[in-house]
Amino acid sequence: MKNRLLIAAFVSICFLSGSCKISSGQGSRYNFSSLDSVIQGWVDKGYYPGASICVVKNDTVIFQKNYRDYTPDTKVYVASAGKWVAAAVIGAVVDRTDLGWDDPVEKWLPEFKDDAKGKILLRQLLSHTSGVRPYLPEPRVDNYNHLDSAVTEILPLDTIFTPGTRFEYGGLAMQIAGRMAEVAMGEEFETLFQELLAQPLEMKNSHFTPINTDGGHAPMLGGGLCTTMNDYLHFLSMIYHDGMYNGKQIISAETVKEMQADQVKGAIIPSNDSDNYVAKGLGQSHNGIYGLGEWRELIDKKTGEAYQISSPGWAGAYPWINKHDKVYGFFISHVTGSSAKEDGFSSFFGSPVISRTVSEILKGKPLVVKQGRINVGNGSLYYEEAGQGEPIIFVHGHSLDHRMWDEQFSVFAKKYHVIRYDLRGYGISSSQTEDYQFMHVEDLVTLMDSLHIKKAHIVGLSLGGFITADMLAYFPDRMLSAFLASGNIRKSKGPSEPMTKEEAKVRDDEIAALKKKGVEVMKKEWFEGLMKSGGSQRERMRVPLWQMIDEWDAWQPLHKEVRVVAGLDAIEELKKSHPAVPALIVEGHSSDNKFSKNPPILEYLPNGKLKIIEDCGHMMNMERPEEFNAALEEFLINIEQ
Known part of the structure; x- marks a missing residue:
């Protein structure tokens, strides 16, 4: 495939000695080209100046790569990725002193005794349920050298809700928690970090004390950690092994478990997506979203325990552990410039694409994919097929190609004979x-004939939906079912009405205007329109969607294209036949993507139904693949029954 990289060599990190020494590996049996493509795309777009990533499974590195000038020892301020580490420092103090998770602030900080904040519990300070405002009110900033000064600044501030009743993400409350640990242990927080975690974990290049020349980073527990990929991996190894590192118990297994437990409990989680990273970043709807200093990304529904935990930072750092996959990893970078903001890219909410991609790489057996070409008229079609069972043919949208079905192809190949x-x-x-008349639907039938497929489930999106509608109109006898997403009947003239001279003149003017504006500008506008139509999960598709549009040659908008879909001609055929083929019209609904509750095509499909996928835009199969796949699977199962 175009621009697909195969990674042939990997490195291994040896944790047995307790250090993070890189040695030559024998190569991974996993293909990480998809993850590499995502990260390389971010760097190429200028979102990050460089980056490093490492993925560890069963204490063996299965993927590690550096981008541009980054190395595993590049020092980076990792923003909220430090929350996890800071909470672990406090956990180590809990293990060694009388400090307890249910201790109120006033027990250790007597200046709070006559203040409502004095009743806040330590666990609430570390789980964003304390009622302490997320940040200092402007124009003040957290630029103190010591936590006692920070706490003095926080003391006169009013709480914004009753402790334990709401969840509001921020970092200010962690300053109070850190000060409680300082008093309990009799040492400043940086000293606690170095003695209790950094030194035993061999985190030699990590600190919470700010470097003033780095732009005024404050010694905030929730945002001031400077570290390296190698150092942070030592921390993750310790957490993954329930507090054990290099044969020593750094923090107790009970503390690790408490940090990972649901600390939000009955607190109200605001509907504002900016406070609910688990909902916006991962599409999860559970309420147990946070522990102590860490997000509870994925939850075991039977036990309620978190099997994937993380601590993403706004600047790009993303550490995570997935217990089901027996994997932990760290992506480290620091966003710079304005390109990410201009593109609407969020390093914070975009982070989970890394762990999700890793899980997909690990879980599936390598597909045996047959590639080929078949002749059609004066050209040929490229195709891929895999799996066994009833045939499913995926038909892509305008400006895209067969890769848009990456999230469906391997999934449905486990049960069906899939073709894209x-x-x-x-x-x-x-x-x-320009001068050769053909129809996409006829090409599709030719493809089926060449592959000796009598009937198939046809799944199309956008332009692919128009082609699926044409199949219903002209070749219903070749269909097991029709799944039409974000498009069914194109409301335009069909090939029965050739282009008039007046229409040709209009097209010439449109083409001239487009050439003047520039194809790259047009592509960018088209891409941004598709992105804007999406819901809270749209960041998932940004990189692969742009890759396809960027590589598209844009022939269609630059030429007087013949009418390759039936358009309104298909309506006339459907009126005559009313095909009994099982059909599902699927639409996405978001604030920028509207749909018809009564699509006209259903008038002609006696076995047709409508399904809406909420919080979703036009490219639903890429934006919300889990929901899209579930809808398709349910549809197919109902047909079988």
């Missing part, structure tokens, strides 16, 4: 010409 292909004029199939 590039339409003529797209991907690596043959180009179009």
